[in-house]
Amino acid sequence: MKHLVDSEEWKEFDLLHPDFALEPRNVRLGLATDGFNPFGNMNNTYSMWPVILIPYNLPPWLVMNEPYFMLSLLIPSPHQPGNEIDIYLKPLVDELKELWEEGVETYDAYRKEHFQMRATLLWTIHDYPGFALESKIGFINHRAYLPMEHRWRHSRLHNGLSEKRKRSLELQVGKIQEQLDRMPNIILGKHPSNKKRQLIGEPNWSKVSILYKLPYWKNKKLKHNIDVMHVEKNISESTYGTLLGIEGKSKDTDKARIDLQNMNFRHTLHLKQRPDGSYDKPRAFFSLSPNERDGFYDFLKSVKYPDGYAANISRYLGKLKRYVSNRARPEGSIAEAYILKECINNWSLYIDGIETVHNRRERDEDFGESSEGLIVFSQTARPTGGRRNDGNLSRALLDTAHWYLLYNSPELEPYLNEHKSTLHNPTGEAITQIQRQEFPKWFVEHMNRLKVSESLEATKLLWSLVNCPKPHVKEYTVCDVETKVVLEGGTSGDANQNKVHDISDVDFDMDYDM
Known part of the structure; x- marks a missing residue:
């Protein structure tokens, strides 16, 4: 697949909405969001959530370039927004709905004519935590999804029991939609009825996403894309953080050891209480010794990655971090720097004869010495x-x-x-x-x-x-x-x-x- 136009979702959408597809100037968008700490690795815990729109009406070599990202929202919060993210998304969803139903009058400079431009949201892009803002992701009973003859089903190392249950049935899209249609209207934000929320009966949903307000959203087969690079990064950090015992990264915490004790299995990993009331934490079999750590560090040092290996979205978040000049007002710093950057970016599109972000050589473009002849x-x-x-x-x-x-x-x-x-x-x-x-x-x-x-x-x-x-x-x-x-x-x-x-x-x- 060289471009997203080759995807099945794009083709399916064209079949369902031929009137939209007949106008090639209509815009198709992706929505990406992810939380990050604008203060880098400082101890100040803070979670800011930018919401980025990505236009796909561009050639493959430009479609995921940072100058064309649109920072539509910047959700300020010391903590992740959780279910309340819909409150922040409402103005954006209202505009997307208007762009779909009515469109906006736009001037085509190439054809020298006005036309009614419409837009649609194809999908969202995020890592697993972003996907799970409305629910928790866990791995309880995950062995039930293994083949019945798999050896891990018979192992007692996981929770002290063998797994005999069959995997649950996969719900069809139509069945899920029926469950969502039966969901009551939930008032989000600060409201007296929100002191204690519970799951609503049969479906395992806490709410219906506000994106269902878009007329075409419920009929889409592919609504969400998982950012594979981000998931791999998070899993890798947790893995080597646990192996090396890095504080804040390791999953082998005292609380996890207490959970093992309460669940009454993996007794060799239980905390041992000393006479003075303190606890001794037995070394886990997966913990690396000093010599093993040195070997692991040497391995990491030897690994070489292709140029430009990091995803563009991750680079973009890193750029937003660098916009923070006033640590007391990180959101204002980012908004001010982004608006200035957008103005310069748009201005540079119409300037010739000087180097701009649109005509300078790429970071990894070759410009070394060469010889004539052979x-x-x-x-x-x-x-x-x-x-x-x-x-x-x-x-x-x-x-x-x-x-x-x-x-x-x-x-x-x-x-x-x-x-x-x-x-x-x-x-x-x-x-x-x-x-x-x-x-x-x-x-x-x-x-x-x-x-x-x-x-x-x-x-x-x-x-x-x-x-x-x-x-x-x-x-x-x-x-x-x-x-x-x-x-x-x-x-x-x-x-x-x-x-x-x-x-x-x-x-x-x-x-x-x-």
Whole structure:
């Protein structure tokens, strides 16, 4: 799927609402929300919830770019809004409803005409906590969803009991909608009737989302998208926080140990009371020893990620944090900085001749040095990692680098084929390995014969490849090469061609005699 227009939900929506689909200028939106602490890692507990609209009427390379995000709401609260999030969303939902039913008169500068532009909300995007603002997510009785023959069903390590129950039936969308239709009207916010809320009878819902006020929402098959990257991040933090015993991140808390004791299983993990009334916390089998921690740290240090690995939404939240200049008024700081940023962004769309956010090179766009001549030297290269001490390559690494250039130069393909036709392979050894050993010497002799006969075929560029690279090199740990990122001790994958090249432990800036 190259663009969201290829998704089944987009196509299904077009079938249900053909009048909307016939106007390509109608806007389709995604809604993303997530809580974050504007004070970073400070001890001040604070949860701010931005609500971001993402327009999808853009080409794939622009559709998730930060300049096109619209900060529609900024929910201020020391705590997450919970069910009261609908109160903050009401003005936005009213506008979305108006944009769907009536639209807004808009000027098309390309066609030089006015038209009635409408908009729809395709789905929401959030992590699991955002999805569960109206309910808690837990893993109680989760083993019931395993196959009946699964060994964990018979294990007593989870809660001291084996699991014999069958998984619950999956509710059809229509059945869920019937339950929601029977939900009574709940008054949210500060109200005398809200002192103590209970679940409403049969359905396991605490309320009906305010998004159901949108006329098309109830018939959508895909209403919510889970931000996989965010979920993976949260689970990873909890996992290594528990393994390393990081305070505030570990799930192996004193309260969790007391719960185990109250549930009367996993007795080896129960807290042991000392004579003075304090408690001793037995070491869990999953806790890492100091030596194991050192090994884990070394592993984390060795992991390399692709450039731009973090999601754009997470980067955007990080940018909102940097907008906080007044810690006493974080929401005002963010709102003021966002409005200024929006004004500059819109203004820059109509300015030519100067560098703006819309015409400057991307952060990971290659702009390194390149050489003319042979294709293998024409790609740009930009060292981005740490510079190591300059030194000389060993004979083995020089031969490896030389063979890589010979084998990957399109100009040498006729010579490689000519040499291959002269080879005999009685042992069945890979022909490429034989060429790797014999072609460099054959190529030197072939070029020497052409040079002696003063053939025009023996160009200066080809003669440069006859000789090995100079042994003196500059060493870097990371280097961007065209559309691929070369990492220390890994492989480099070309985004434009389906080729993967093995590389050595470091990247070298080498030179040839021309």
